[in-house]
Amino acid sequence: MIIGIIGSGAMGTGIAQVAAQAGHEVFIYDTNDAALTLSQHKLEATFLKLVEKGKFTADLAAEILTRIKFEDNLRAFSNCGLVIEAIVERLDAKRSVFGTLEEIVTSDCILATNTSSLSIAAISAKLKNPERMLGIHFFNPAPLMPLVEIIPSLQTAPEVTLTAEALIKSWNKVTVLAKDTPGFIVNRVARPFYSEAIKLYEEGLADIATIDWAMREIGGFRMGPFELTDLIGHDVNYVVTETVWTQFYYDPRFKPSITQKRLLESGLLGRKTKRGFYDYREGSSKAAPNTDQKLGQEIVDRVLALLINEAIDAVFMQIGTAKDIDLAMTKGVNYPKGLLQWANEIGLETVLNRLTELHSFYGDDRYRPNPLLRRMVAENQSFQLS
Ligand code: NAI
Numbered sequence: 001m002i003i004g005i006i007g008s009g010a011m012g013t014g015i016a017q018v019a020a021q022a023g024h025e026v027f028i029y030d031t032n033d034a035a036l037t038l039s040q041h042k043l044e045a046t047f048l049k050l051v052e053k054g055k056f057t058a059d060l061a062a063e064i065l066t067r068i069k070f071e072d073n074l075r076a077f078s079n080c081g082l083v084i085e086a087i088v089e090r091l092d093a094k095r096s097v098f099g100t101l102e103e104i105v106t107s108d109c110i111l112a113t114n115t116s117s118l119s120i121a122a123i124s125a126k127l128k129n130p131e132r133m134l135g136i137h138f139f140n141p142a143p144l145m146p147l148v149e150i151i152p153s154l155q156t157a158p159e160v161t162l163t164a165e166a167l168i169k170s171w172n173k174v175t176v177l178a179k180d181t182p183g184f185i186v187n188r189v190a191r192p193f194y195s196e197a198i199k200l201y202e203e204g205l206a207d208i209a210t211i212d213w214a215m216r217e218i219g220g221f222r223m224g225p226f227e228l229t230d231l232i233g234h235d236v237n238y239v240v241t242e243t244v245w246t247q248f249y250y251d252p253r254f255k256p257s258i259t260q261k262r263l264l265e266s267g268l269l270g271r272k273t274k275r276g277f278y279d280y281r282e283g284s285s286k287a288a289p290n291t292d293q294k295l296g297q298e299i300v301d302r303v304l305a306l307l308i309n310e311a312i313d314a315v316f317m318q319i320g321t322a323k324d325i326d327l328a329m330t331k332g333v334n335y336p337k338g339l340l341q342w343a344n345e346i347g348l349e350t351v352l353n354r355l356t357e358l359h360s361f362y363g364d365d366r367y368r369p370n371p372l373l374r375r376m377v378a379e380n381q382s383f384q385l386s
Contacts, residue, residue: 001081001167002027004105006097008039008070011114012086014142017043020067021143022171027080029071030087036070043068046143078104082167084136086114094123102128110160112136116187117243120153120180131157134164137184139332147332148173149184174331176324182247185320186332187240189339191254192306194237197225197299198257206290206299208277213289214296215303220336225303226277230270234263252366253310304342305354309370311339315383316372322383340383352377 003019005012008030016028016039030036047061056064069076074097077083083101087093098111105111111133113123124133135151148168152161165175178184183191197211206214212224229237238260245254263269263276270276278286311329315322326338343351352369359367376382 002079004029004077004080004083006030006074006083006085006101007087008032008035009086010140011138011142012084013039013042014140015084015086015114015138016068017046017143018138018171018173020064024067026068027071027076028068029074029077031072033072036072040068040070074100074104077101078106080105080109082110082112082164084112084114089115089117091118091122094118095126098123098127098133108132110134110164112164114138117182117240117247119182120151121155124153124155130155132160134161135178135180135184136164136168137178139186145332146172146174147186147328148175149178149186149328149332150175151178151180151184153180174327176320176328178324178328179317179319181317181319183240183244185314185325185328188244188319189307189310189314189325189329190333191241191244192303192310193221194225194229194260195241195255195257196303196306198259200299200302201226202257202259206295207287209287209289210291210295211299213291214299217291218293218296219300219304222334222336229260230276230278230280233269233272234260234276235269238264252364253368255366301354302358304339304346305351305358306367308339308343308346308351309355309373312343312370312373315340316370323385326385338385341385344382344385348373348382349377 001024003024003026005016005026005028008028012028016026020026028039043065047065050056051058051061083105085094085097087097094113094115101111113120113135114137115123115135116137120135124130127133134153134156137149137151139145139147150161150165150168168175176185182188200206200211201208208226212226215221215224238256241254241256245256248254267273268275271280274280311325314320314325320328322340326340329335330338352373355367355369359369
């Protein structure tokens with residue numbers, strides 16, 4: 001099958017690499033010639049590195065690269081079996097590109113969007129055949145992150161979902177099925193990792209170095225929330241939080257932080273601008289964390305209780321199966337274990353007690369325990385994850 005990729009930025013380039021490595025001929029298109037050239041150079045450099053590391057022979061790397069064709073005309077996509085769109089995150093731009101594409105591809109071509117925050121329903125609504133369209137959401141960097149969320153819209157034909165799922169699995173990816181709701185699974189469930197950590201800092205419970213230390217060393221997360229948001233960039237991370245919050249009709253559970261907004265407004269976007277929560281300029285030093293175990297545990301317990309509550313809500317609202325929700329967080333954002341498995345290990349009653357205490361202390365609906373958690377505790381149940 002020939003694969004078409006629209007948009008040769010960070011995601012499009014990565015997805016093109018994954019598809020070519022899986023043996024497909026790939027066409028990649030961008031309206032910006034410089035972006036196409038950059039994508040080609042990036043892929044050449046990537047394969048050079050992979051050869052140096054011994055992952056591919058030089059011959060195989062060259063063969064994979066020749067499978068990728070860089071196109072400045074969408075007409076080249078006429079024989080594609082699947083087209084994945086990864087252009088700028090704007091509804092009008094995405095609708096327009098799919099409108100053009102629909103006139104070019106054959107009727108059995110599957111159309112997919114890699115959107116992180118727009119609804120699949122809205123993007124596909126204007127298509128002549130919305131049943132052939134769905135969300136196929138990769139994580140950054142696409143060649144390294146195993147997870148792909150598969151998101152059918154209300155109008156997607158079941159066989160389109162099944163075909164897309166099987167194909168992406170054959171690319172050596174782990175797929176999870178997610179409902180077409182804000183943030184899908186990962187970008188919804190992960191919100192408290194950032195927002196509750198920032199709230200702890202705003203309240204003065206601990207400084208950023210201490211919260212990062214606690215989440216890493218006691219929580220087992222690969223990076224702390226402040227170093228991670230500095231790496232992601234506050235422009236990207238804040239906008240995801242704000243989008244999820246507004247799309248959930250301003251549910252306080254997802255409320256963004258003013259501290260992070262101020263960083264964004266100041267242009268302190270993180271590592272890429274050399275300042276964010278931390279200072280990365282030459283000569284600057286990082287404050288040492290307070291390594292008090294009791295404080296560290298308190299930080300982890302609070303953030304984890306909110307993350308677990310969010311994972312439980314995703315089960316309750318049928319966004320995905322319990323198994324898929326755990327898979328999504330371990331394979332999409334490298335959590336040390338699935339949040340529902342973690343809940344089972346801590347004990348659902350302990351999680352409920354932590355949330356109830358926070359809810360009663362703050363009187364803020366952000367901490368309200370999920371009804372499914374209450375019910376499972378009342379019925380002495382745990383999550384079945386196998
Ligand atoms: P990017 O800014 O790196 O690349 C976007 C590319 O699309 C640019 O090269 C631009 O020239 C091109 N483009 C813009 N309008 C176009 C059009 N009408 N036709 C053809 N090409 C056009 O963006 P990035 O980060 O690769 O994101 C792309 C999509 O993937 C967005 O929908 C984003 O939400 C989603 N996404 C991004 C992730 C990330 O971490 N960067 C993760 C998962 C999804």
